[in-house]
Amino acid sequence: MIKKRNKTRALLSVICFFVFIIFTFTGCESYDNFKAVFVDGSEGDDDTVRIAVYETLSGPDKEQGELEKTGIEIANQLFPRALGKKVELLYFDNKSDIYIAETVVQEIVDKRVALVLGSYGSVNSLMAAGKLEAASIPAITITNTNPLVTSYNPFYFRVSYTDAFQGVALAKYTVEGLELNNAAIIKPLQDDFAAAVSKSFSSKMIQLTENEGAILDSEDYIPGEKDFSKQLNGISEAGVKVVFLPGKVKDTIEILKQADQMKLDVLFIGTDQWESEEILNLAEENSQIKIAYSVLFDKKTVSDPLSESFLSAFKDRYGANAVPESATALAFDSYIIAIDAINRAGTATDGTAVRDALQQTMQFKGVSGTISFDEHGDPIKSVAIKGITNGKTESVFTVEPKWVIQGI
Numbered sequence: 001m002i003k004k005r006n007k008t009r010a011l012l013s014v015i016c017f018f019v020f021i022i023f024t025f026t027g028c029e030s031y032d033n034f035k036a037v038f039v040d041g042s043e044g045d046d047d048t049v050r051i052a053v054y055e056t057l058s059g060p061d062k063e064q065g066e067l068e069k070t071g072i073e074i075a076n077q078l079f080p081r082a083l084g085k086k087v088e089l090l091y092f093d094n095k096s097d098i099y100i101a102e103t104v105v106q107e108i109v110d111k112r113v114a115l116v117l118g119s120y121g122s123v124n125s126l127m128a129a130g131k132l133e134a135a136s137i138p139a140i141t142i143t144n145t146n147p148l149v150t151s152y153n154p155f156y157f158r159v160s161y162t163d164a165f166q167g168v169a170l171a172k173y174t175v176e177g178l179e180l181n182n183a184a185i186i187k188p189l190q191d192d193f194a195a196a197v198s199k200s201f202s203s204k205m206i207q208l209t210e211n212e213g214a215i216l217d218s219e220d221y222i223p224g225e226k227d228f229s230k231q232l233n234g235i236s237e238a239g240v241k242v243v244f245l246p247g248k249v250k251d252t253i254e255i256l257k258q259a260d261q262m263k264l265d266v267l268f269i270g271t272d273q274w275e276s277e278e279i280l281n282l283a284e285e286n287s288q289i290k291i292a293y294s295v296l297f298d299k300k301t302v303s304d305p306l307s308e309s310f311l312s313a314f315k316d317r318y319g320a321n322a323v324p325e326s327a328t329a330l331a332f333d334s335y336i337i338a339i340d341a342i343n344r345a346g347t348a349t350d351g352t353a354v355r356d357a358l359q360q361t362m363q364f365k366g367v368s369g370t371i372s373f374d375e376h377g378d379p380i381k382s383v384a385i386k387g388i389t390n391g392k393t394e395s396v397f398t399v400e401p402k403w404v405i406q407g408i
Contacts, residue, residue, distance in 0.1 A: 054118035059096025071331025114348035122146035136351035157377035167200030169383035292387035296326035333366035
């Protein structure tokens with residue numbers, strides 16, 4: 001026992017000596033690095049690859065953070081290794097608070113993880129971006145749609161398409177899926193999302209049809225308005241077959257009801273915001289109402305082995321009748337894309353190499369679609385379009401990313 005104590009003391013003396021030398025000759029920064037590696041052990045076990053799950057695991061946005069966390073965990077369950085090593089998930093809760101997020105991000109940097117997944121809430125990701133870039137730690141946000149998250153942050157990527165991209169996809173569906181060369185728009189005023197997605201829809205319609213007049217009518221309304229007869233009469237006079245309607249759920253329902261009362265025979269198309277029980281129930285119960293909308297994840301039409309494995313693992317966890325939310329599917333994809341990039345980079349410690357591998361991701365087949373990253377780290381990906389006609393919901397079109405990559 002005495003010999004053991006003497007050996008321990010001798011070892012501690014040696015460590016303290018090296019700490020003293022490093023601290024004396026190279027300053028505090030080197031000492032902090034020494035402490036992190038040899039005392040705190042924050043470099044991690046050589047036999048593990050450490051990925052940070054940076055999420056809203058408590059606070060007002062806890063539910064959304066949990067949806068993303070679930071997808072990451074299911075992916076980790078199915079793909080638990082990278083570079084032949086075990087992947088260890090480290091959880092960092094920003095508590096849905098941007099001030100707490102700043103401290104939490106520093107903890108992530110101190111742990112020297114290979115990559116960061118999250119967070120729910122664009123502002124939380126924006127709080128993290130600067131520190132992660134400075135530390136050369138790549139990150140993938142899951143459901144953020146704010147373009148600022150990736151536009152000026154070369155180490156941040158996203159798997160959810162931006163708001164504007166839905167407008168592009170829906171224009172593609174109008175021209176190639178429906179074989180129509182014109183459309184109309186009804187959009188709410190003072191709504192940044194509606195403005196951005198309407199602009200991208202209009203621009204893509206003009207590009208695809210080579211016709212500056214492809215949008216025959218554009219109507220605005222004030223959110224919360226009760227009477228939409230002016231807008232709907234304008235649509236009727238334009239004689240279009242398709243109307244793009246990027247409105248909130250409450251207004252959309254009222255517009256659809258009034259269009260039905262006017263017996264306006266048009267197809268209304270919208271974004272993933274329409275994946276609401278209220279809108280879907282209205283269209284299913286009123287067979288004369290025709291709608292189509294883009295979705296982040298088509299839960300009912302998966303057929304490839306990866307998607308089937310994802311759904312099977314989800315049902316094993318939550319029950320045979322459970323259906324995953326889009327956020328969970330996107331989180332699943334963020335993890336497997338991260339593992340793929342780490343494997344291609346051949347390292348879990350060189351953040352720049354992993355970032356470069358992410359940037360080179362091309363036509364990666366995930367459960368939410370086929371994904372490639374553009375120069376901003378935004379996804380060029382397939383978009384599923386679902387429709388309800390005669391009260392029946394079905395998948396009607398898939399916009400593949402090939403046309404975007406080639407600029408067609």
